[in-house]
Amino acid sequence: MSSPLSPNTFLNALLAEGLTVVEVAGWRTRNRNHKGPWGPVHGVMIHHTVTTDTDRSVALCRDGHAALPGPLCHGVIAKDGTVHLVGHGRANHAGLGDGDVLQAVAAERSLPADNEADTDGNRSFYGFECVNLGDGEDPWPAVQLEAIARVSAALCRAHGWSARSVIGHMEWQPGKIDPRGFTMDFLRDRIARRLAAGPTKPPSKPKPSYEPFPGAAFFAPGRRSAVITAMGKRLVAEGCGRYAVGPGPSWGEADRKSYAAWQRKLGHSGSDADGIPGPGSWAKLRVPNT
Template sequence: MATPLSASVVLTALRAEGVRVVEVGNWRTHNRAGHGAWGPLNGSIVHHTVTKGTASTVAMVRDGYASLPGPLCHGMIGKDGVVHMVGWGRTNHAGGGDPAVLAQVIAESYGTRPTPPTKGNANGTDGNSRFYGWECENLGDGKDPWPEAQYQAIVRVQAALCRAHGWSAKSVIGHLEWSSDKVDPRGFTMAQLRADVAERLKHPASWSPTKTAPAPEKPPAPKPTTPAPAPAPSTDDRVKALHANLLAIGEIGTTAKGTSSGRVEHGAGYFLAHILEEVRALRADVAILKKES
């Protein structure tokens, strides 16, 4: 059993756990004082809202409705993982529940889940005096998804309370585990939620699960490069080529095509054309040399 945390202390605990918090109006003093006790506290209950739309859901859980005045919880956890604090003190969230379940939560003595409740809102023990309450925005049809940001916020909120009180994750239950006439929350199991809360409690409040590092990007393919132009032949290269072509003319017809010499015959015109090209190039080289001298 524990004395309820003050509004300031719970706010500090939530933020230390990495919870994004929005303070709604006079939430620190908005409660059902005068309609029953609040405390000693034994745990925390998770609910779903059966609503869609964060703003309208916040208004509903803060103000209540005709048959059930608000606040209907202490904080509402939106789809985006933001926790909207709407009340502090006694709130209308838990209603009646099974005293046998309460005893198991106090002792933290059950296995993966408490024994199924046999009492409900009409004939059970007052849960509003014994539990913190957290409504979570969801249609409650078992199909509406629970975004990762929202689920992780639920885990962090429950871990913050357990850490502040020195409780284990077994002090966290779902409304369906408290009351025989409730089904919330739907869409995830409380056993898994408790396991995730227990894992958080092994680490400091600032801990965040390690994410898998993204695969390194492949280096960009090298851009195609234009081959560097071949260097211009030197004067010496031109003289050698001229000499080779002159020798080739003298050998025309002396070596049969396809013999072991490997030479492929060309006509005299082929070699004369190359000789003329080399002579012109040599003349240009000579002209340059004359200018430079």
């Protein structure tokens, strides 16, 4: 049993475990705390998204849907191992589950069968949605499984928990099957080995010459980044600049118009030339790595 980590401590714990983290705008204050308390926390719960696309999965988990408002977790773990933080506080991920399971997690002992739904889990668990269809066929890349283990180990390390504090949604709520495609005992074994060995960062990767596509959701009003400045300079160099002043680091209408001109230069039209970057046109723009 612990008080929830502050946003900064939470983020730093993940970074110290060697994870690649994307901070989705507003994650630090996005929560469902008005519906009930968050904490004390007892563990980490792992889910699968039943989706495939990273951007759409992140948007869904951030915003939720008509029947279940977001955030639907605290972080989304993509197939490439990147962790997208979407919320901090109470999140709609666990729902009602078995109180006997919660007691077992708190005591860090073997789990009983989850045959009741009588206890609020949103209060007591960190939740991570992992991008996977959950059909038993969609593969789990090694880098994604490693990230799931690292996320879990990071929070266990920060709270002084063992791997027994990590459970799957299937172990909490009757009728749930997630995560499907690996066993929780397999995952807990990996977590235990990480905790025993201490935090180790993966080997550093060579920095690419060009900025990788940050995802369409990155280009939203108010987004401020050196990547946007670098993009704007490339658009000007390609004769597509539509700037009265700049380019600068804040995404705005001039950036959108300039990018739309680039899309048209590539031969796109209609909705394919709406000014919102996509992976194909972005790769051809060759924005220098910032």
